[in-house]
Amino acid sequence: MTTKIIELGPHQLALEEPMYFRVQLEGDRVADLDVLPGQVHRGMEHLVMRRNLYQNITLLERLCSLCSNSHPSTFCAAVEEVAGIAIPPRAEYLRAVADEIKRIASHLFCCAVQANAIGEIPLFRRVMEVREIMQRAKEAIYGNRMDLAANVIGGVRYDLPPEAIAYLYQAMEDMKKPLDELYLQFANNPALMARMAWVGVLPSEAAVECAVVGPVARACGIDYDVRKKSPYGAYDRLDFEVAMQTAGDVRARNLVRLAEARQSVSLIEQCLAQLPAGPLCVDTLPEIPAGEAIAKSEAPRGELMYYLRTDGSDFPVRLKWRVPSYMNWDALKVMLKGEPVANIPLIVNSIDPCIACTDR
Amino acid sequence: MHMQVEETTVEPVRLFRINTGSCNGCDVELAVTSAVTEFDVEQLGCRYTEDATEADVLLITGPLTVKARDEVLRLYAETPRDRITVAVGVCPVSGGVFRDSYAVDGPIERYLPVDVNVPGCPPRPQALLAGIGEALQIRQARRAGVEPVGRADGKGQEGDNFPARCRLSFDASVCVDCRMCRHVCAAGAIRFQEVEGGVRLTLWHNSCVFCGLCSHYCPTGALSVTGDWRLDHPAADAFAQVERGDIPYAPCSGCGEPIVPAAPQLLHTAFRRPTPEIDKLTALCPACRQVMSIGAPGR
Numbered sequence: 001m002t003t004k005i006i007e008l009g010p011h012q013l014a015l016e017e018p019m020y021f022r023v024q025l026e027g028d029r030v031a032d033l034d035v036l037p038g039q040v041h042r043g044m045e046h047l048v049m050r051r052n053l054y055q056n057i058t059l060l061e062r063l064c065s066l067c068s069n070s071h072p073s074t075f076c077a078a079v080e081e082v083a084g085i086a087i088p089p090r091a092e093y094l095r096a097v098a099d100e101i102k103r104i105a106s107h108l109f110c111c112a113v114q115a116n117a118i119g120e121i122p123l124f125r126r127v128m129e130v131r132e133i134m135q136r137a138k139e140a141i142y143g144n145r146m147d148l149a150a151n152v153i154g155g156v157r158y159d160l161p162p163e164a165i166a167y168l169y170q171a172m173e174d175m176k177k178p179l180d181e182l183y184l185q186f187a188n189n190p191a192l193m194a195r196m197a198w199v200g201v202l203p204s205e206a207a208v209e210c211a212v213v214g215p216v217a218r219a220c221g222i223d224y225d226v227r228k229k230s231p232y233g234a235y236d237r238l239d240f241e242v243a244m245q246t247a248g249d250v251r252a253r254n255l256v257r258l259a260e261a262r263q264s265v266s267l268i269e270q271c272l273a274q275l276p277a278g279p280l281c282v283d284t285l286p287e288i289p290a291g292e293a294i295a296k297s298e299a300p301r302g303e304l305m306y307y308l309r310t311d312g313s314d315f316p317v318r319l320k321w322r323v324p325s326y327m328n329w330d331a332l333k334v335m336l337k338g339e340p341v342a343n344i345p346l347i348v349n350s351i352d353p354c355i356a357c358t359d360r
Numbered sequence: 361m362h363m364q365v366e367e368t369t370v371e372p373v374r375l376f377r378i379n380t381g382s383c384n385g386c387d388v389e390l391a392v393t394s395a396v397t398e399f400d401v402e403q404l405g406c407r408y409t410e411d412a413t414e415a416d417v418l419l420i421t422g423p424l425t426v427k428a429r430d431e432v433l434r435l436y437a438e439t440p441r442d443r444i445t446v447a448v449g450v451c452p453v454s455g456g457v458f459r460d461s462y463a464v465d466g467p468i469e470r471y472l473p474v475d476v477n478v479p480g481c482p483p484r485p486q487a488l489l490a491g492i493g494e495a496l497q498i499r500q501a502r503r504a505g506v507e508p509v510g511r512a513d514g515k516g517q518e519g520d521n522f523p524a525r526c527r528l529s530f531d532a533s534v535c536v537d538c539r540m541c542r543h544v545c546a547a548g549a550i551r552f553q554e555v556e557g558g559v560r561l562t563l564w565h566n567s568c569v570f571c572g573l574c575s576h577y578c579p580t581g582a583l584s585v586t587g588d589w590r591l592d593h594p595a596a597d598a599f600a601q602v603e604r605g606d607i608p609y610a611p612c613s614g615c616g617e618p619i620v621p622a623a624p625q626l627l628h629t630a631f632r633r634p635t636p637e638i639d640k641l642t643a644l645c646p647a648c649r650q651v652m653s654i655g656a657p658g659r
Contacts, residue, residue: 009431010379011410016387018379018428038427040381043463050460051546058546058571059457065385065482109388112395128395135392139484143525143585146385146482149571157576284577356383 002027007036008344015348016113017355023336023344030336030344035329040359045320052314053079053288057151063321064356065146066109069102070299071321072151077232078308079153081293083286089276091155092234097168097271098142098150098158099297100264104175105134106300107215107257110352111186114254117345118195123185130178137171140164153288155281165272172265179265183258186251196251200335200347203248210331213324214302215260216351219245219252226298238270250350257352288312301325301352323357372407373496376415376439380432380468382422385482386449390419392485393492399485404493412438417495420474423451423458424466436472442502444495446476448488450547453477453598454567457546474595481569484524484589491592498594508594523587525570528563532605535561535582537620541574550574558608559620565591565601580625613640614648 008021018039024032044063048056060071073095080087087095112127135145141164142148150156160168186192202212207220217224225242227235243259245252290312296305302324309318328351335347379387393399394408401407409415412435424432450456452468459466468474475498478491501508537559542550549567553560563574563583575583593601609618622642627634641649 016379016391017384018381018431039425039431040379040383040422041425041427041463042381042423042458043461046463047458047461052543054544054573054577055546058544058569058573061571062383062385062457062481062569065383065388068383068385109391113391125395125397128392129397132392132396132398139524143523143572144481144570145484146388147569147571149525149573152573152576354384359381 003031006341015345015353015355017353019348019353019355021344021348023341025341028340030339030341033333033336035332037355037359040356042360044360048319049316053153053310053316054314056316056319057153058149061147061149063360064354066106066354067102067299067301067304067357068147069098069150070297070304073099074295074297074299074304074306074321075308075319076151076153077295077297078293078306079288079310081295082291082308082310083153083288085154085282085286087155087282088279089234090278091280093271093275094156094158094160094280095151096234096238097160097268098148098156100267100271101134101138102148103300104261104264105131105138106352107261108134110257110349111182111254114196114250114346114349117349118192120191123192127182130175130182133171133174133178137168140167152281152284154283154286155279157281159280160272160275165275168268169272172269175265176262179258179262183255183262186254186258193251195346196249196254196350197247198249199343200250200339200350201248202331202335204246206334207248207331210334211327212302212331213327214298214300215243215253215256216328216331217302218243219256220248221246224303226296226303230296232295232297234271237274238267240267250346253350288314299324301328301354301357321360323354323360325351325354325358329353329358372402372405373416373499374409374414375401375406375417375419375492376409376412376443377419377421378432378435379428380420380422380452380466381425381428381464382449382451386421386451389482389485389488390421390448393488396485399489401489401492404489404496406492406496412436413440415439415443416499417492418443418445419448419492420445420452420468421448423455423464424468424471426463426465429465429471433471442499444475444499444502445473446478446491446495447474447595448478448491449482450479450566450569453479453595454547454564456481456567456569459548459567469595477566477593477595477598477601479565479568479591479601480526480589481571483591487589487592490590494592494594524589525572525585526589527565527586527591528568528570528572528575528603529584529586530561530563530603530605531582531584532561532607534580534623534625535605535607535620536580536623536626537607538579540577540579541583544573544577546571546573555606557618558606560604560606563603564599565603566598579629580623582623610643612645612648613643614651615645617645619645
């Protein structure tokens with residue numbers, strides 16, 4: 001058997017982002033791989049220290065546009081922790097609504113990209129059309145289809161007037177049938193089964209060893225969701241089950257995502273039904289003392305953790321974040337071992353790698 | 361929207377995208393223009409290619425990171441000489457929120473010529489199509505050997521269901537020169553400068569990421585977000601894409617020093633219902649106000 005080394009980039013892997021791999025092949029099977037990161041390194045940890053806490057809300061939203069709301073909301077939670085601010089209940093619910101809308105759109109994008117990677121173009125277009133309902137909702141409510149600008153220190157800066165609530169209820173209603181139908185298709189369609197079942201398997205012991213998080217972990221039977229394990233914001237008042245699968249393959253990861261998207265619809269409906277009256281934000285310009293804090297949340301790709309240290313000035317002394325893709329892409333080595341070259345694009349996309357988040 | 365472009369040949373115009381280190385927002389929205397019927401580039405007679413040598417129109421996203429530069433330039437060198445280059449989003453033009461980083465090597469124009477800019481963060485699909493449409497016009501004009509005409513002006517607002525967060529608008533008459541907008545702007549898009557008889561605010565739409573934080577924190581509503589998303593323009597006009605206004609000085613009614621008087625909107629925020637007594641304070645400089653309130657200057 002011959003051994004050779006090839007390099008694969010975004011144009012071979014059908015990736016939106018520049019990510020490069022050095023793959024070692026034995027015959028036509030993957031023996032080992034190295035991730036060659038850094039293409040999207042914009043020096044974010046340096047930039048956040050040269051921007052004040054307000055500027056960082058907008059800057060961090062652009063750390064990555066697919067989990068864009070998770071970054072500013074977790075950052076604001078860390079600032080609020082330092083300042084001892086309890087945000088108003090209405091703001092807690094509105095943050096959850098923003099997070100869940102983003103989660104649906106992000107999960108659907110991931111499923112669409114995988115359909116594209118295996119040449120299922122009609123399915124790719126179908127998933128993107130369903131996702132469009134959420135894109136429209138984001139633009140109608142927040143004014144942008146990717147970056148919601150929902151958060152400020154001390155609460156949120158958008159409200160849901162009665163018309164918007166009615167609109168969002170309708171959008172949620174419109175999502176239910178297509179999401180159920182997509183779940184059945186990803187679960188049972190023979191063409192998809194042939195490409196996705198028993199492909200890119202991550203055994204649960206390896207999952208624990210790699211410390212994977214999010215849908216990648218939950219597809220291996222690891223019951224870990226920050227919204228349940230350490231509820232933040234409104235999540236302790238919302239009712240949902242952690243979506244789980246056990247096979248650890250590409251199919252299982254997509255079923256977790258589609259089940260979660262369906263669950264997010266229910267979470268948004270619960271938020272709208274329970275939405276308490278009251279202010280959106282505690283104080284436009286709260287004082288931020290010296291201190292340090294950790295905040296975490298369940299981003300679409302898994303646990304997102306923020307560490308913040310302040311010195312009483314407007315500028316953070318240190319701001320660091322650990323993103324879910326960092327652990328998840330390590331597990332690619334396990335998933336890809338022994339797989340044919342043709343499966344690389346699908347398996348890479350099945351962990352929903354966020355290069356912008358990880359390269360920072 | 362009428363953006364049908366007549367192509368003389370049946371051969372589609374091929375679009376090639378290079379991500380130079382973006383947050384993926386523009387890239388995901390470009391994926392929408394290949395997948396969603398309403399925004400499909402097919403309606404402009406285009407289709408995407410994964411082969412740089414086929415690029416008729418080159419779409420560039422991201423602020424150009426140091427690490428990505430060599431690969432970007434290698435791909436660019438593969439594209440045909442007559443390709444039209446479109447900078448998608450504000451990042452390639454100014455760096456957007458990522459400007460002033462050791463890891464960012466843009467603006468892209470330092471390395472390669474750009475023909476069209478499509479501001480936005482990210483631009484909505486309608487704006488992407490408008491920008492690609494503008495590139496097609498330039499392409500046609502160049503092929504016919506004539507000067508490309510500027511885009512037909514017209515605000516992109518009518519017939520639109522949603523007021524998206526787009527171009528910022530500035531009303532100098534209610535600005536009190538507090539400069540909170542500049543303080544909260546992550547992209548450094550807002551500049552204040554002293555001019556003859558007042559202060560000038562300049563907001564550059566090729567740096568603004570349309571987050572609206574300036575307008576959120578503006579105490580008087582001088583800055584407001586509009587739904588006007590038609591911001592695509594020839595790259596040569598990049599620096600003309602500004603919102604500008606002069607805040608005039610008025611003499612202090614006490615000492616005559618030039619000051620920016622407090623706008624009525626600010627008094628309403630501070631006092632709800634200002635009395636004539638309070639109104640008088642607005643025309644006074646801080647020193648004269650102090651004299652009027654407590655009788656003598658502090659130090």
